[in-house]
Amino acid sequence: MKYCKKCVQPDTRPSIKFDENGICPACTYVDKAQYIDWEERQQELLKIVEKYKKHNKINHYDCIIGVSGGKDSLRQAMYVKDVLKLKALLVSCTYPPEQQTERGAYNLANMIKLGFDTISIGPSPKIWKRLMRQGFLKYGNWAKSTEMALFASVPRLAIAYHIPLILWGDNPAIQFGNLGAGSMTWDGNRAKNTNTLSGGPDVLIEEDMQENEIIWYRYPSDEEMVMANLQIVYLGYFWSDWSKINNANFSIAHGIDIRQKNSLKQGALNQFEALDDDFVVVNQMIKHIKFGFGKVSDEVCEMIRSGSLTREEGFKLVKKYDGKCDNEYVKRFCQYIEISEEKFWEIVESYRNLEIWKKNESGEWQLIDFPDV
Numbered sequence: 001m002k003y004c005k006k007c008v009q010p011d012t013r014p015s016i017k018f019d020e021n022g023i024c025p026a027c028t029y030v031d032k033a034q035y036i037d038w039e040e041r042q043q044e045l046l047k048i049v050e051k052y053k054k055h056n057k058i059n060h061y062d063c064i065i066g067v068s069g070g071k072d073s074l075r076q077a078m079y080v081k082d083v084l085k086l087k088a089l090l091v092s093c094t095y096p097p098e099q100q101t102e103r104g105a106y107n108l109a110n111m112i113k114l115g116f117d118t119i120s121i122g123p124s125p126k127i128w129k130r131l132m133r134q135g136f137l138k139y140g141n142w143a144k145s146t147e148m149a150l151f152a153s154v155p156r157l158a159i160a161y162h163i164p165l166i167l168w169g170d171n172p173a174i175q176f177g178n179l180g181a182g183s184m185t186w187d188g189n190r191a192k193n194t195n196t197l198s199g200g201p202d203v204l205i206e207e208d209m210q211e212n213e214i215i216w217y218r219y220p221s222d223e224e225m226v227m228a229n230l231q232i233v234y235l236g237y238f239w240s241d242w243s244k245i246n247n248a249n250f251s252i253a254h255g256i257d258i259r260q261k262n263s264l265k266q267g268a269l270n271q272f273e274a275l276d277d278d279f280v281v282v283n284q285m286i287k288h289i290k291f292g293f294g295k296v297s298d299e300v301c302e303m304i305r306s307g308s309l310t311r312e313e314g315f316k317l318v319k320k321y322d323g324k325c326d327n328e329y330v331k332r333f334c335q336y337i338e339i340s341e342e343k344f345w346e347i348v349e350s351y352r353n354l355e356i357w358k359k360n361e362s363g364e365w366q367l368i369d370f371p372d373v
């Protein structure tokens with residue numbers, strides 16, 4: 001396990017490739033970003049969206065934005081409305097009531113209140129739960145199916161409503177250096193190739209599930225996308241001050257509700273991410289066991305790149321908080337997907353990568369290559 005020489009990104013992240021100097025793609029991107037002509041990019045964006053204005057004579061929507069009501073989607077929606085002057089239809093694929101937090105429901109309502117037309121998609125909770133269970137059992141990743149639904153339902157609805165432009169915020173290739181997502185530009189038409197989405201729901205479905213029960217999880221085919229003339233655009237690419245912290249500040253000023261801070265329980269430094277669901281804490285812990293990094297590593301990487309933290313300070317925070325998950329979350333997750341806690345830990349431990357972990361003298365797991373901080 002090697003760490004990027006500039007941040008704390010490990011090379012165990014799926015689909016990542018460091019350059020010959022041991023630098024991760026996200027750091028390389030940030031280095032180059034200082035030479036970007038943002039004004040030129042702004043003009044490029046205005047040119048791209050211009051051809052979609054009043055495109056749709058049937059629905060009168062220029063674009064669709066996939067939203068959760070959280071910090072990124074709120075800032076995006078306001079920007080599209082106030083700066084790009086596009087008429088947007090917001091589409092939200094929401095968690096079932098057993099999983100969605102009250103905070104999540106509040107934030108979505110807060111966003112709609114700011115003046116948007118919104119369609120909420122709620123896939124059947126029974127199938128939702130079974131697919132989550134399969135994702136956990138077969139891949140140690142309960143979020144595989146839910147991410148499929150969050151990302152596939154939006155283009156699916158765009159095609160059904162004949163709205164040819166979809167605007168997302170982050171390009172995962174830029175944000176994390178996940179090159180499976182395709183280009184490092186604004187073009188999101190290859191988004192379905194990311195690790196989580198590739199393979200589609202077929203890898204999770206059980207024998208008795210019908211195609212019409214899993215349709216929201218299935219990304220439209222290339223043919224469907226071409227026929228609909230669908231274009232997916234990552235807005236983050238055009239935005240000089242697009243960052244978690246800037247998005248959070250903007251959205252808090254516009255009414256979103258955030259978490260109480262408890263990094264040791266939630267394995268996260270920030271209080272403004274993944275607000276609509278708590279099982280994400282469990283998933284980040286599992287990711288830490290599988291790949292040696294979790295949420296805090298991602299947060300620290302971004303802070304180092306923005307200059308608000310040194311690499312050494314970053315490693316200290318990672319050591320203290322990464323992968324932490326209060327047992328209360330595990331308990332609730334086990335109740336939800338209907339397995340015992342014993343079975344849960346048995347499965348989670350089966351995903352521990354023994355090439356990167358070893359036990360110390362006190363019997364605690366430690367990352368073999370973690371720096372001494």
Ligand SMILES: [Zn+2]
Pocket residue numbers: 004005006007008009023024025026027028
């Ligand atoms: Zn890096």
